[in-house]
Structures are given as structure tokens and as C-alpha cells.
Amino acid sequence: MNYLPPSLQKKLLERSNGQALRSIGKPIKGVDFSSNDYLGFTTSETIYKRASRLLNDKRIEVNGASGSRLLTGNHGLYQETEAFIAQVHKAEAALLFNSGYDANLGFLGCVPQRGDVILYDELSHASIRDGIAISHAKAYKFRHNSISDLERLIDLHKKEGTEVFVVTEAVFSMDGDCPDLVAMADMCQRSSALLIVDEAHAVGVIGNGLGSVQEYALEIAVFARIVTFGKALGCHGAAVLGSTILTDYLINFARSFIYTTALPPHSVATVQAAYEALASQSTEGKNSAIAQLQSNIILFRNLVEKKGLSGCFMPSESAIHSCLLPGNKKVKAAADTLQKAGFDVRPILSPTVPSGKERLRFCIHSFNSKEEMEEVLNLLATFAV
Ligand SMILES: Cc1ncc(COP(=O)(O)O)c(C=O)c1O
Numbered sequence: 254m255n256y257l258p259p260s261l262q263k264k265l266l267e268r269s270n271g272q273a274l275r276s277i278g279k280p281i282k283g284v285d286f287s288s289n290d291y292l293g294f295t296t297s298e299t300i301y302k303r304a305s306r307l308l309n310d311k312r313i314e315v316n317g318a319s320g321s322r323l324l325t326g327n328h329g330l331y332q333e334t335e336a337f338i339a340q341v342h343k344a345e346a347a348l349l350f351n352s353g354y355d356a357n358l359g360f361l362g363c364v365p366q367r368g369d370v371i372l373y374d375e376l377s378h379a380s381i382r383d384g385i386a387i388s389h390a391k392a393y394k395f396r397h398n399s400i401s402d403l404e405r406l407i408d409l410h411k412k413e414g415t416e417v418f419v420v421t422e423a424v425f426s427m428d429g430d431c432p433d434l435v436a437m438a439d440m441c442q443r444s445s446a447l448l449i450v451d452e453a454h455a456v457g458v459i460g461n462g463l464g465s466v467q468e469y470a471l472e473i474a475v476f477a478r479i480v481t482f483g484k485a486l487g488c489h490g491a492a493v494l495g496s497t498i499l500t501d502y503l504i505n506f507a508r509s510f511i512y513t514t515a516l517p518p519h520s521v522a523t524v525q526a527a528y529e530a531l532a533s534q535s536t537e538g539k540n541s542a543i544a545q546l547q548s549n550i551i552l553f554r555n556l557v558e559k560k561g562l563s564g565c566f567m568p569s570e571s572a573i574h575s576c577l578l579p580g581n582k583k584v585k586a587a588a589d590t591l592q593k594a595g596f597d598v599r600p601i602l603s604p605t606v607p608s609g610k611e612r613l614r615f616c617i618h619s620f621n622s623k624e625e626m627e628e629v630l631n632l633l634a635t636f637a638v
Pocket residue numbers: 352353354355357378380422426451453454481482483490491
């Protein structure tokens with residue numbers, strides 16, 4: 254049937270008129286300044302071979318999980334991987350989800366209850382917002398990274414019998430900046446609020462690569478962490494880290510865990526192999542991919558300053574560096590210029606970001622060379638300042 258209701262056609266037209274129509278284009282060839290593959294793990298032969306060996310050793314020769322974890326979809330490998338992830342992250346327990354999106358949806362959809370309150374950063378990722386939308390709890394956003402606004406809201410909403418959940422990201426996916434997690438955890442502890450940290454863009458990047466909560470030794474202070482595997486770990490899936498009783502609860506009530514086919518075993522083997530690679534990074538010292546990524550991040554920042562571009566870049570110490578070029582048309586044209594010159598840099602348009610905050614989003618990787626960073630910023634400087 255070749256029909257779309259007129260109201261939906263109108264929405265598409267509005268997107269198109271606003272230069273904001275999304276489409277799945279051809280893959281862009283060019284120096285990678287846009288993927289989330291911060292450490293190059295996606296193409297790691299070591300991880301690929303190790304995952305194959307894990308499957309061979311366990312004689313797992315299947316193409317799919319065959320069902321939900323609660324029915325036929327569980328394999329010994331899953332619990333082994335969860336135990337390993339929990340140990341690496343110094344958590345009591347880990348529970349695998351099919352993606353970070355599913356983890357946020359499942360967690361936020363079932364943990365905060367009617368009568369509870371969720372306080373979330375105004376720049377929270379869509380998966381956090383969608384999880385909150387499913388929840389029966391009341392939700393209020395606090396100003397981006399503002400501890401004082403968060404404190405005001407906690408004071409306003411904390412009442413006898415009401416649980417207050419605070420949700421933030423260790424590294425914000427569009428701005429690349431970080432909250433003061435130590436201050437936030439301290440405030441949550443003082444006011445008995447429960448802190449949830451999405452570590453999607455912090456794992457593999459911050460500290461020794463295990464995320465911000467571990468970098469600041471806040472494992473005991475946070476209620477739950479969400480770690481995702483599709484970014485620096487270069488594979489697919491996610492886990493909620495927390496207490497055993499919390500994961501027991503999720504197994505019983507998180508709908509995106511219960512009512513879906515489990516990850517295929519080869520995905521889980523890849524997650525385990527990627528975690529082994531991540532955990533072994535600390536023994537590789539300066540040659541580790543994490544150390545190379547961190548030195549590239551510093552180099553990129555220095556080059557931005559040297560080339561007089563600091564005014565348009567948002568402050569960031571993570572792998573995400575956003576150069577504000579307001580207006581969908583303008584930022585699309587800028588990305589096009591960089592792509593034609595051989596750099597894969599993507600525009601982030603409104604409504605993904607607020608109107609007026611459209612930007613080029615540079616993702617820095619362990620494998621980007623100094624020359625590549627110099628060249629892309631030289632070109633950017635010809636039209637961005
Ligand atoms: C902060 C944050 N949380 C969760 C997700 C979702 O993770 P996944 O890609 O595994 O669904 C993303 C990915 O875009 C993200 O940036």
C-alpha cells in the first residue's frame with residue numbers, strides 16, 4: 254500500500270522545509286571523526302579472534318539466542334560475561350540488555366514508582382527521556398550540570414515515603430562535557446536521593462577506561478550505572494550495574510529485558526572479548542589505545558586553541574568536541590565541505606539539538622593522527638571563524 258496519512262506527510266514536509274529531514278545515506282568514506290569507535294575496537298582482530306575462540310571452546314554453534322533470557326535464550330556464557338563485567342566495574346552485579354536504549358528504557362520504566370520523583374539533566378539522551386516517559390513517577394529536569402538547581406529540586410520534592418532518583422550522564426553525548434559527579438554523589442547521599450549514571454561515552458575514555466564512577470571511586474555512592482558496548486567497546490549491547498537485589502528486580506520487572514529475544518551468543522562472546530581487551534589496557538601503559546586516545550584529546554584541544562577556534566568549540570575533556578555553527582543549512586554545508594575534503598565529520602541538526610545550537614560533532618579516536626587533526630582544523634578555520 255502506497256499510503257501515508259496526510260498528518261504524517263505534513264510532518265515530513267515540515268522536517269524537509271526546516272532542512273532537518275533525516276535519511277539513511279551512503280556510508281561516508283573519509284578520516285573517521287564521527288564514529289563512537291573511540292579505541293578502534295570495532296576492527297580489532299584480537300577481539301574478533303578471541304570471541305570466536307570463546308564460542309569454539311564452549312562449542313556454541315548457534316546463530317541466535319532462540320528466546321528471551323527467561324525462556325530458552327539463556328546460555329552459560331551470558332552469566333559468565335555478566336560476572337566478568339561486574340568484577341571489572343567493581344559492581345555487585347551486572348545485567349545484560351540488548352542495547353543502551355533498551356537498558357535505559359527498561360530501568361527507568363520499572364524502577365521509579367508512581368509517587369516517586371525523577372530529576373534528570375535537561376540535556377539527557379533520548380533513551381533516558383523515553384524511559385522516563387514510560388515511568389509512572391513524576392519527572393522534572395534540572396539545568397544542565399547545575400548542582401545548585403538539582404539541590405533546589407531535591408529540597409522541593411524530597412518527602413517522607415518518596416524516593417528521589419537523579420539521572421545524569423558521565424559524558425554528555427552531544428556537548429561532550431561532564432557533570433561534577435563527586436559533588437552530585439555527595440549531594441545525593443546527603444539527601445538520600447538515588448543517583449543513576451549513564452556511562453555510555455565515558456567507558457573506554459575516562460580515567461583507566463572503566464568510566465567516571467570508578468575514576469572517582471563512587472561505586473558505593475551510586476545506585477546504578479548504565480554501561481553500553483556500542484561505543485568504545487566497539488560491539489553491541491549494554492548492562493545495568495548495581496546490587497544483586499536491583500538486578501533481581503530488573504529481571505522481574507524490566508519489560509525491555511523480559512519481552513525480547515536475548516542477544517545472540519556471538520554478540521555476548523564479543524562483549525566478553527572486548528571487556529578482556531579493555532581490562533588489559535592498564536598493563537599496556539603509554540602504548541594502550543586509551544592512553545593514545547587521551548593524548549589525542551589533549552592534542553585536539555591544543556590545536557583548536559592554536560588555530561583560533563576556541564570561540565566556537567564547546568569546552569570538553571572527553572572524546573566528543575562540538576563546534577557550534579547555528580542553523581541546519583549552514584552546518585550541513587560545513588559538513589559537506591569537510592566530507593568532500595576526505596573527513597567524515599557529521600552535522601548535528603535541530604531538533605536533535607535545540608534550534609540555534611546546531612553543530613559539527615568531532616569524535617576523537619586513539620587512531621587519529623596529528624596530521625589528520627591539523628588538516629581538518631585548518632580547513633575548518635577557513636570558514637568557521
Ligand atoms: C548517553 C547515551 N545513553 C544511551 C545510548 C544508547 O546506547 P545504544 O547505542 O547501545 O542503544 C546512547 C547512544 O547514543 C547514549 O549516547
